[in-house]
Amino acid sequence: MSGATTGKMATFDIDSPALLNQRVGRFRILSAEACNPRFISLLVQQITRQVLKKAYGAAQPNISPTQIEQIPIPFPPLEEQNAIVAETEKQFTRLEVGVAGLRRVQANLKRYRAAVLKAACEGKLVPTEAELARQEARTYETGTQLLERILTERRQKWNGKRKYKEPAAADTANLSPIPDGWVWASVEQLSTRVQYGTSAKTNDDSTGVPVLRMGNIQDGKFDFAKLKYLPKAHDEFPELLLASGDLLFNRTNSAELVGKTAVFKQTLHPCSFASYLIRVRLCIGCVPDFVSYFINSVFGRAWIANVVSQQVGQANVNGTKLQALAIPLPPLAEQTRIVAEVERRLSVVEELESVVNANLQRASRLRQSILQRAFEGQLANSYRDTTEGAERLNA
Numbered sequence: 001m002s003g004a005t006t007g008k009m010a011t012f013d014i015d016s017p018a019l020l021n022q023r024v025g026r027f028r029i030l031s032a033e034a035c036n037p038r039f040i041s042l043l044v045q046q047i048t049r050q051v052l053k054k055a056y057g058a059a060q061p062n063i064s065p066t067q068i069e070q071i072p073i074p075f076p077p078l079e080e081q082n083a084i085v086a087e088t089e090k091q092f093t094r095l096e097v098g099v100a101g102l103r104r105v106q107a108n109l110k111r112y113r114a115a116v117l118k119a120a121c122e123g124k125l126v127p128t129e130a131e132l133a134r135q136e137a138r139t140y141e142t143g144t145q146l147l148e149r150i151l152t153e154r155r156q157k158w159n160g161k162r163k164y165k166e167p168a169a170a171d172t173a174n175l176s177p178i179p180d181g182w183v184w185a186s187v188e189q190l191s192t193r194v195q196y197g198t199s200a201k202t203n204d205d206s207t208g209v210p211v212l213r214m215g216n217i218q219d220g221k222f223d224f225a226k227l228k229y230l231p232k233a234h235d236e237f238p239e240l241l242l243a244s245g246d247l248l249f250n251r252t253n254s255a256e257l258v259g260k261t262a263v264f265k266q267t268l269h270p271c272s273f274a275s276y277l278i279r280v281r282l283c284i285g286c287v288p289d290f291v292s293y294f295i296n297s298v299f300g301r302a303w304i305a306n307v308v309s310q311q312v313g314q315a316n317v318n319g320t321k322l323q324a325l326a327i328p329l330p331p332l333a334e335q336t337r338i339v340a341e342v343e344r345r346l347s348v349v350e351e352l353e354s355v356v357n358a359n360l361q362r363a364s365r366l367r368q369s370i371l372q373r374a375f376e377g378q379l380a381n382s383y384r385d386t387t388e389g390a391e392r393l394n395a
Helices: 037-054 065-069 078-121 129-135 143-156 288-296 298-307 319-324 332-375 381-394
Strands: 183-186 191-196 209-212 228-230 247-250 261-263 277-282 309-311 314-316 326-329
Touching: 037 065, 037 078, 037 332, 078 288, 078 298, 078 332, 143 183, 143 326, 191 319, 247 288, 261 288, 277 288, 277 319, 288 298, 288 326, 288 332
Parallel strands: none
Antiparallel strands: 183 326, 191 277, 209 228, 247 261, 247 277, 309 314
């Protein structure tokens, strides 16, 4: 009856004692003989919206027992209740068959997405550069040579105040085999910067700089809804402004979501990032999307599960652990082909997911429409017509 869960309702049908707390109310039917329990259950679902409309308070919605008592409810005779229940449940059953089919499609698309990322990280999605070079009788820059070039350029561009320190190589013990021409490299070897985001308190003033948070990373991409902001003159700018190609890694979240990753692409306005995200700026020669695909793949998830630490119900992977993550590095041209093929396939998945989600929303609206028609007396027309006809014959 108050709080974020205001309006949630259910029928208690468990044969054991239970207690209510102060935020939960109950109503009990006075005459069980005059009511079909399943009709009451449907009625509870129908009046939820009315309860929410009457709730008030911004942060803490609230509704009183008196307000609930004032909600008018339709109460037909028992025989008509039975007819309404029968017709409503028949339509719900048909609807639920369709919803179950949509859920199966959703699950299959999720599995296909995972299979695409897995194949991409195993070198099975496009012909490898080694295979093409053999077919075309030419040489190519291997992953090992590419890594050497990256490390050389990284060393040459070092302008830190301290003496340059060679990045630690990847620990390749117990790693899966990789295709010919690939090499294992650590995130530290492949990056020029690994950095936590801002801990400053954000606000809703959209004239400021958007601050991306962990909730903005969805399925390997950024969702720019529900943004928070910092003033443009914030003292951590421009140090914590994002550049196109920066990879953001969610370091703290639930065990299922920690480690989700996305690549920032240039937007019209500068953006920053919050402290629960780690920014990884990769070296030239390492395609950010490929690294993101690996971290979001079954291989990246397995690594996260192995290194994650639990802190008061939250899972955490810190920057030091992230820098030690071993990434398979294909030749640069192959990275580009892999990313293009993954994008092509996942774009089809996203289109299908949009269609499925739209139909699930439509099903939800249809369920509400069925309930509304039921309590407007439109679903039991056949019962009413039969009853009225019998009454005329008996008159």
